[in-house]
Amino acid sequence: MEALAVAIVASFAALSAAIGVAIVVRSTLQGITRQPELRGPLQTVMFIGIPLVEALPILAIVIAFLLL
Numbered sequence: 578m579e580a581l582a583v584a585i586v587a588s589f590a591a592l593s594a595a596i597g598v599a600i601v602v603r604s605t606l607q608g609i610t611r612q613p614e615l616r617g618p619l620q621t622v623m624f625i626g627i628p629l630v631e632a633l634p635i636l637a638i639v640i641a642f643l644l645l
Contacts, residue, residue: 583642586638587638589637590634590637590641594630602623605620
């Protein structure tokens with residue numbers, strides 16, 4: 578039963594990471610479309626934001642495996 582719980586937590590963590598990264602990239606592309614001259618700064622913010630979005634699901638997976 579614990580293995581099933583870990584699998585569910587890991588799958589939700591992966592799904593949330595994918596959705597979070599998609600939202601960050603979508604917002605960056607919308608910003609670049611609206612103001613092409615800000616492409617560099619927007620990409621920099623995107624490259625900082627993606628690891629921040631990925632950090633929480635990675636921690637959730639680590640905690641789930643530690644509970645095994």
